[in-house]
Amino acid sequence: MTSAFGGQRSIQLSYGCVGPRVLDDGPRRNSPAFSSGCHILWIKSSVAFVADLGNITEFNNEDITMDLAYTDDELAFQDEVRSFIGQNLPAELAAKVKSGAHLEKEDIATWHDILYQKGWVAPGWPVEHGGKDWTLTQRHIFQSESARAWTPPLSPFGLAMVAPVIMNFGSDEQKAHYLPRILSGEDLWCQGYSEPGSGSDLASLRTKAEGQGDHYLVNGQKIWTTEAHWADMIFLLVRTDPDSKPQEGISFLLVDMKTPGITVRPIITIDGAHSLNEVFFEDVRVPKENRVGEEGMGWTYAKFLLGNERTGIAGVKRSKMRVERLKEIARTEPAGGGRLIEDASFRRRLAEVEMDLLALEYTELRGLSRENSGRGPGPESSLLKIKGTEIQQALTQLTYEAMGYQGLPYGLPETDPSANLPPIIPEHGGVTTGDHLYMRAASIYGGSNEIQRNIIAKAVLGL
Numbered sequence: 412m413t414s415a416f417g418g419q420r421s422i423q424l425s426y427g428c429v430g431p432r433v434l435d436d437g438p439r440r441n442s443p444a445f446s447s448g449c450h451i452l453w454i455k456s457s458v459a460f461v462a463d464l465g466n467i468t469e470f471n472n473e474d475i476t477m478d479l480a481y482t483d484d485e486l487a488f489q490d491e492v493r494s495f496i497g498q499n500l501p502a503e504l505a506a507k508v509k510s511g512a513h514l515e516k517e518d519i520a521t522w523h524d525i526l527y528q529k530g531w532v533a534p535g536w537p538v539e540h541g542g543k544d545w546t547l548t549q550r551h552i553f554q555s556e557s558a559r560a561w562t563p564p565l566s567p568f569g570l571a572m573v574a575p576v577i578m579n580f581g582s583d584e585q586k587a588h589y590l591p592r593i594l595s596g597e598d599l600w601c602q603g604y605s606e607p608g609s610g611s612d613l614a615s616l617r618t619k620a621e622g623q624g625d626h627y628l629v630n631g632q633k634i635w636t637t638e639a640h641w642a643d644m645i646f647l648l649v650r651t652d653p654d655s656k657p658q659e660g661i662s663f664l665l666v667d668m669k670t671p672g673i674t675v676r677p678i679i680t681i682d683g684a685h686s687l688n689e690v691f692f693e694d695v696r697v698p699k700e701n702r703v704g705e706e707g708m709g710w711t712y713a714k715f716l717l718g719n720e721r722t723g724i725a726g727v728k729r730s731k732m733r734v735e736r737l738k739e740i741a742r743t744e745p746a747g748g749g750r751l752i753e754d755a756s757f758r759r760r761l762a763e764v765e766m767d768l769l770a771l772e773y774t775e776l777r778g779l780s781r782e783n784s785g786r787g788p789g790p791e792s793s794l795l796k797i798k799g800t801e802i803q804q805a806l807t808q809l810t811y812e813a814m815g816y817q818g819l820p821y822g823l824p825e826t827d828p829s830a831n832l833p834p835i836i837p838e839h840g841g842v843t844t845g846d847h848l849y850m851r852a853a854s855i856y857g858g859s860n861e862i863q864r865n866i867i868a869k870a871v872l873g874l
């Protein structure tokens with residue numbers, strides 16, 4: 412049986428009871444059904460399930476039922492995806508992703524273009540806009556196969572964040588113009604939400620857009636704008652009515668980054684890399700036809716987008732990649748006369764993170780199932796965001812510890828071929844410290860985890 416991690420195994424997990432047990436090959440189909448009425452999977456003591464990683468069987472929650480046992484067609488689809496990725500993903504790109512090195516615009520564009528040519532760049536989009544009519548299981552297979560092969564993550568700002576907003580609230584002209592360009596990779600986007608003093612309290616934002624005839628005049632500043640230095644377009648929250656309640660005076664604009672009056676300044680993060688920026692707007696003219704939906708309704712569209720963003724930040728696919736890399740390191744690194752992978756304490760910590768990751772995967776699938784049934788991401792996306800980022804941080808912490816002093820160099824230094832010394836970072840290592848330090852930001856971006864807990868308290872638990 413092929414697992415999501417590519418091995419031949421099935422796993423029985425009994426949370427809070429005996430811990431994970433790796434079983435012999437189980438049935439590839441028709442395995443026992445899994446059903447749970449619980450809402451939060453990582454409340455371990457209340458959850459017990461039988462899962463075959465990659466061949467998830469059945470999952471009940473409220474009125475949502477998922478049957479993900481692989482059919483023959485799905486197994487054929489899995490083979491097709493695996494062989495496509497195997498034949499088309501450049502080996503050096505996969506190696507760079509695996510190393511944890513900072514990816515450049517070209518790295519991401521290369522993989523985007525390969526998927527675009529195949530028609531697989533946005534499988535979750537509706538077919539009418541160029542997506543694929545893939546089932547939940549097919550999407551799960553695609554993500555799992557991508558993780559196995561170390562594909563680079565695509566930039567989410569266009570594909571996963573602004574595109575659903577345009578599809579749901581944009582004009583026909585906006586859909587016709589922007590969606591194909593997002594799909595092809597012609598336009599890269601960035602997110603202009605946060606401002607100095609307006610992060611968690613986003614509704615206090617002060618960048619203003621004054622209506623002047625057929626256009627707005629935008630003045631203000633955004634901060635922490637990821638990939639703004641690469642972006643062709645920015646989606647921007649602006650204040651169009653300074654006199655109404657904070658949430659009611661906000662509008663959502665689509666702005667060309669080449670418009671005169673926009674200045675981008677870099678922010679170098681703790682890993683030494685450049686992905687963040689400040690963006691300044693000085694008398695920037697934005698046509699009113701670039702406003703999404705109604706004036707003053709931007710807060711509604713912004714919240715819809717944040718739901719999608721938080722679900723994406725959960726990063727199950729990337730965490731699976733991190734687990735694989737960590738295991739490889741642990742199989743190589745010495746510890747206590749053997750290998751680190753044999754160390755009981757290390758194994759226990761790794762197993763705990765893996766169990767949490769598996770539970771998170773089910774929670775994410777339940778969210779996808781909810782979306783498939785026509786409902787957008789709900790406040791549960793906050794729950795995915797918190798646990799997903801905690802797992803990411805636990806994994807980079809474990810990797811950091813596993814590599815020890817060999818993981819201290821920030822980047823991947825070039826090794827002098829004439830030097831009579833071993834490479835500073837051994838082959839199984841990679842960018843450990845930079846990755847570990849950068850991932851401290853995961854519990855801040857997309858809305859800090861404290862704020863997500865507040866959302867859960869109010870919107871999910873009704874406190």
Ligand SMILES: Cc1cc2nc3c(=O)[nH]c(=O)nc-3n(C[C@H](O)[C@H](O)[C@H](O)COP(=O)(O)OP(=O)(O)OC[C@H]3O[C@@H](n4cnc5c(N)ncnc54)[C@H](O)[C@@H]3O)c2cc1C
Nearest residue numbers: 602603604605610611635636637852855856857858859861
């Ligand atoms: C790496 C990175 C990338 C980012 N990319 C983008 C981007 O592309 N576009 C964009 O618009 N923004 C981006 N951000 C900004 C991000 O959304 C904000 O940093 C985040 O919302 C927190 O806001 P803040 O930094 O202003 O912190 P603050 O809001 O000042 O919060 C400071 C601390 O106080 C806590 N706190 C604040 N209010 C409360 C409360 N009511 N209850 C409990 N605790 C509270 C917070 O949890 C946090 O720990 C990015 C941030 C990072 C770190």
